[in-house]
Amino acid sequence: MPLDAYGVLSGTLHRHFRDQPDTQGRWFHVNLEVDAPAGRHRCAVDVDSKQSTTGVQWKVFTLAASVLDPVPSLDPGYHDLSASPGSGALDYLRHPGLQHRPGCAGVIRPPARLRELLNRLNPPRPWTSGSNLDAAQALEPLLVPGREILVFGEPFDHGLGMHNIHQNQGDPYGSQWWDDNGTWQDGATLTRRPDGHYDVFLNKFSSQAGHTGPDGHPV
Template identity: 45%
Template sequence: MPLSAYGVLIGTLIRFAREDPNNFRSWYHGKLYVEAPVGEYECAVDVSTPSGVPVQYREVRNLSPDLFASVSGLPAGWHALARTPTSGALDYLRSPLVSGGGCFAVVASPLVDLVNAMLRSPRFGWIESTADNALDRLELRLANCRRVYVFGAPYNTGRGVHDIHMNQGDPPGQFQHLDGIWQDGATIIETANGELNAFLTKFKTQSLATDDNGLPV
């Protein structure tokens, strides 16, 4: 059974904050506060857990504007997204936007194509989070932010977004019943010059190979 709700919040970053590392609940977050037409949203990005399950993060730079057009063309606010390849939903393993779109080099050649494909591979570039290293990287990218797109699930109470991480591939346990494809969370940052960069997170226990139900294979 997938997440009960999924979508994207589009708006303007008001501020970024870090939870007190000595006083937080089940997970440690960086908090984005985003202005939308109905008011301010809180967006909680997981970067550490007290359970000992490591969190990993990666960046995907220079996303293709064409592949993101179905979302970037939406107005500011919260938008529910169908869990399909054409709705604008994200899937770390299947979405061309974060697993195959864009490029890192401007000179076309077979070698460059190969390097770009490796860099875009969902299996490449994951860094284990110490909390600070992930939040330092996210805060650096947000410093040049014109518009932000936060993918995940809406809060049950109040205005906010959580589950801003991979939402598939969990091992058997308390979270596997939430797994599904085309429902991954992420923060996509549009810079002042129009560049699109994605900040992705996952738990180290989540598999990077899943079936059509989002379960590990």
């Protein structure tokens, strides 16, 4: 079954801070404090390795606001999103703006010379692997206080805030997160630049598959 709830928080970034060793609990997070009409939300971006030998994985890139429609035009606050294309929901493996090479999904592998040209015109977006601290250091330059921010994930059951701000599909059979697998419910952190584009931080765990079926389970 998918997450109990999924949506996006639109607001203004107040500040961020890392979990400290004596307060982080089981997993390590970069915590965002986001101001919205209901109050100040705490958003816990999970950049822990989940005990994986290769650590957490992430991508950082920039997108035009139009790629994220209709989310950029939503009023500040939390909004539920249906787990379906066109709703504004994110899916790392299916959303055309989040592909490994945007606009090239399903294209037959071209000859080497053409691949070199494509790399220059439309560079790929490979995952970077590293420790939780490496991932935190990759995210933090995007976290400029006062910037408009979009946080995708699951709202807290109690209090203002978000969690499951990471890929939410592809967890292996037998893991404690298997039941949360689903499509069009991935978490992400995006901040709006002065030019109107969005800086995007995607994060996943190396144990999560890069190919999933319609139920979000690995294939």
